[in-house]
Amino acid sequence: MQDVKANDGVSVPAALDVSAVGHCFGRKQVLSDISFSIAPGHFTVLLGLNGAGKTTLFSLISHLYDTRQGAIHIFGHDISQAPGEALRRLGIVFQARTLDLDLSVYQNLSYHASLHGIGHAQALERIRTLLDQVNMSDRLYDKARSLSGGQMRRIEIARALLHRPPLLLLDEATVGLDIQSRAEILATIRDLVVTDGISVLWATHLIDEVENNDDVVVLDKGRVLAQGRVSDVVRSAGSDSIRQAFASLTGLVSVLPEDAGL
Amino acid sequence: MTLQTVQSAIPTDPASGRGFKVRQYSICLKGILYREGLRFLNQRERFISSLVRPLLWLFVFAAGFRQVLGVSIIPPYKTYVLYEVYITPGLCGMILLFSGMQSSLSMVYDREMGNMRTLLVSPFPRWFLLVSKLLAGVAVSIMQVYAFLVIALFWGVKPPWSGYLLILPALFLSGMMLCSLGMLLSSMIKQLENFAGIMNFVIFPMYFASPALYPLWRIQESSPLLHKICLANPFTYAVELIRFALYGQVDWASLMIVIAFTALFLGGAILAYNPSNGLLRRRQITGGNA
Numbered sequence: 301m302q303d304v305k306a307n308d309g310v311s312v313p314a315a316l317d318v319s320a321v322g323h324c325f326g327r328k329q330v331l332s333d334i335s336f337s338i339a340p341g342h343f344t345v346l347l348g349l350n351g352a353g354k355t356t357l358f359s360l361i362s363h364l365y366d367t368r369q370g371a372i373h374i375f376g377h378d379i380s381q382a383p384g385e386a387l388r389r390l391g392i393v394f395q396a397r398t399l400d401l402d403l404s405v406y407q408n409l410s411y412h413a414s415l416h417g418i419g420h421a422q423a424l425e426r427i428r429t430l431l432d433q434v435n436m437s438d439r440l441y442d443k444a445r446s447l448s449g450g451q452m453r454r455i456e457i458a459r460a461l462l463h464r465p466p467l468l469l470l471d472e473a474t475v476g477l478d479i480q481s482r483a484e485i486l487a488t489i490r491d492l493v494v495t496d497g498i499s500v501l502w503a504t505h506l507i508d509e510v511e512n513n514d515d516v517v518v519l520d521k522g523r524v525l526a527q528g529r530v531s532d533v534v535r536s537a538g539s540d541s542i543r544q545a546f547a548s549l550t551g552l553v554s555v556l557p558e559d560a561g562l
Numbered sequence: 563m564t565l566q567t568v569q570s571a572i573p574t575d576p577a578s579g580r581g582f583k584v585r586q587y588s589i590c591l592k593g594i595l596y597r598e599g600l601r602f603l604n605q606r607e608r609f610i611s612s613l614v615r616p617l618l619w620l621f622v623f624a625a626g627f628r629q630v631l632g633v634s635i636i637p638p639y640k641t642y643v644l645y646e647v648y649i650t651p652g653l654c655g656m657i658l659l660f661s662g663m664q665s666s667l668s669m670v671y672d673r674e675m676g677n678m679r680t681l682l683v684s685p686f687p688r689w690f691l692l693v694s695k696l697l698a699g700v701a702v703s704i705m706q707v708y709a710f711l712v713i714a715l716f717w718g719v720k721p722p723w724s725g726y727l728l729i730l731p732a733l734f735l736s737g738m739m740l741c742s743l744g745m746l747l748s749s750m751i752k753q754l755e756n757f758a759g760i761m762n763f764v765i766f767p768m769y770f771a772s773p774a775l776y777p778l779w780r781i782q783e784s785s786p787l788l789h790k791i792c793l794a795n796p797f798t799y800a801v802e803l804i805r806f807a808l809y810g811q812v813d814w815a816s817l818m819i820v821i822a823f824t825a826l827f828l829g830g831a832i833l834a835y836n837p838s839n840g841l842l843r844r845r846q847i848t849g850g851n852a
Contacts, residue, residue: 362683384581388685398680402604403597414593415684415691417586459680 313376315340315467315499316361322369323356323522330356331522334370338501338515340466343493345510346503347546348519354503355395357519358471361501362392374467388416391460395471395503399452399459401445405436408444409459416463423462430458434488450481457488467499468492474509482509507543516542518549525549582686590686591694598698601668612661612706613713616653620714624649636777638809650719651805652774654707654729658737659797661706663765665699666744670751682835689832696745696828700737707733725808732807735820736800742827743796749834768797773805796823 314337323331331353338344348354359365361372363383372379377386399408406427413423431437434454444452453473460468470489474482486509492498502509510516516533518526526533526549530542537545546552582590602608624646639647672678681691711719711726747760771791773781778798782789792798799816806813 362679364679364682384685384687386685387683390683392679392683394679396679398677400597400601400677403600407597407600411593411597412680414589414596415681415686417582417589417686419585419589 312340313373314338315342315375316501317373318357318361318370319372320370321357321360321367321372323353323360323365323367329522331360334519334522334524336517336524336527338467338499340375340499341493341497342515343490343500343502344515344517346501346517346519347505347507347510348503349505349550349552351521352505352519353522354519355471356522358392358394358469358503361469362390363387388463389465389467391463391465391468393453393456393460393468393470393473395473395475397449397452397456399444399447399455402443404441404443405431405447405455406440408455409462412459413462418463426462426464427458430461431455434458448481450477450485453477453481453485454488457485461492461498465498467501469501469503471503472505473502474504474506482506507546510542512542518546520550587686587690590684590690591697594681594691594694595698595701598695598702602702608664609706609709612657612664613710615660616656616710617713619649619653619656620646620717620719636779638806638811638813644718646714646717647719648777649775650711650714650721651808652772652801653710653714654733654804654808655736655772655774655797655801656769657706657710658703658733658740658800659765659769661703662699662737662740662742662744663747663761664744665696665702665741666748669695669745669748688835692745692832692835693828696738696741696831699741699744700734703737703741704730704733721808722810724810728810729804729807732803735817735824736803739796739800739820739824739827742824742831745831746827746834749831768795771795772798772801774801796820799823 317337319335321331321334322329334353334357336344346354346357356365360367361374361379363379363386367380372386374386375389377389379386400411403411409427409430410420410423413426418426427440428437431440434457436451436454436458439447439451439455444455447455457470457473460470468489473489474485477485486502489500489502493500504510510530512530514530515528516526516530517524518533526537526545528536534540534542534545537548539545539548624644627645669678672681681695682688684691707729708726711729743764747764751760771788772795773792774797778789778792781792796819799813799819802813803816803820806816
């Protein structure tokens with residue numbers, strides 16, 4: 301398990317440490333030797349095309365699948381050995397919509413609070429605060445079915461934060477949303493990193509969601525091709541931009557024009 | 563922002579010490595029960611259809627077959643009983659059987675729609691989450707059975723008053739067994755469409771190859787093979803347990819067998835939903851690209 305060093309030299313456990321992780325579906329190896337770590341309070345982009353293995357990796361980190369090759373630690377807790385301790389430090393926004401459409405926003409959030417052992421009064425207080433934060437406080441008692449895709453996503457983000465996890469995973473959280481909703485959601489998450497010090501792993505295939513001062517992990521066909529600060533990845537790929545570097549690393553450079561909408 | 567300030571800025575949850583307290587387990591259980599109740603109330607047609615099915619058997623089938631099928635004096639009955647009276651415990655079992663399967667249908671749906679993930683990524687132990695989900699399903703089933711018994715009362719099915727209370731543990735145990743079976747089956751089903759096959763291959767055979775509609779001795783007379791199948795059918799013992807309990811008696815053999823099957827099915831379901839051992843690890847949960 302990898303620790304990261306604080307400014308005073310004291311080692312603290314990484315928010316997320318993925319070490320030599322692999323995964324098979326039957327005989328098909330879909331992830332091989334995945335290793336990277338996220339320091340507390342960092343925004344890290346997991347960048348990969350559809351089919352790269354991002355969702356499988358998320359399923360392993362969130363203990364939906366068992367980690368049989370390698371190890372995953374969340375703030376020092378092994379997801380296989382101490383799943384409860386690891387999961388209580390983890391908030392997840394899945395790619396697929398996971399709100400119960402027949403229940404109200406409040407009922408959906410309250411259900412999640414109970415799944416983390418949070419009592420009614422405390423849950424209500426947190427729900428109100430978080431809905432304010434994602435600008436959805438006026439929809440507390442509306443059915444989830446009546447919300448737009450972007451609004452549902454914001455509710456899911458509020459839900460993932462309800463138990464105050466220090467690590468947040470978001471799997472293609474902006475897929476299917478319009479440009480404005482995408483920008484708002486990304487800005488909300490980036491704000492959380494700055495204001496609350498939350499660590500974020502943001503999985504996406506959209507390069508325009510990557511900023512220069514982000515950390516990035518490039519995943520392709522179940523393997524990590526590059527990782528580090530965006531500027532370092534760009535430099536080591538001998539490219540001028542992360543778009544070029546990604547295209548070059550994944551072999552898309554020969555088939556995609558510069559302005560391809562990745 | 564330095565790492566130290568980041569560390570101090572991370573919001574800490576007062577409930578984030580190691581492990582969970584009993585109160586937190588109780589909050590989690592209540593939350594799961596409440597959600598299942600809400601889902602049930604939101605699907606009124608589910609409640610109505612769950613009652614219409616056994617009532618049709620009681621009002622139509624039993625009335626038609628009253629003269630065809632004679633029921634001799636067999637325990638727990640002390641006198642000859644009307645056919646309606648005989649099939650009432652079987653119809654209670656039928657409600658539990660359909661409801662148990664419907665509950666697992668909702669798990670397949672939840673898994674397909676992604677809702678199941680929210681349950682499975684809870685930090686509580688997975689066995690506890692599944693048992694809570696199971697209890698919620700059983701509670702809903704029992705409410706349906708009592709609603710049916712109230713209507714049956716006006717149709718002349720009048721067991722002793724104590725029977726309404728004594729049947730409760732039998733309903734609970736039988737419900738646990740059938741919901742566990744449903745949960746185990748749901749872990750094996752990849753898609754919702756496949757569940758229709760399970761309904762045909764599990765529910766109907768279990769229901770018809772049991773003493774729900776006709777006594778075992780009659781089955782033995784007409785087909786020894788079918789009688790053996792009935793004896794191997796766990797639903798047979800659920801029906802007998804309910805029948806005896808409704809008349810204030812305990813069928814110990816049925817009780818033991820129902821407990822054993824409950825442990826077997828529940829253990830299987832917990833293993834199947836455990837990523838370390840179960841079926842989930844061999845299967846990609848839908849909703850993602852890779």
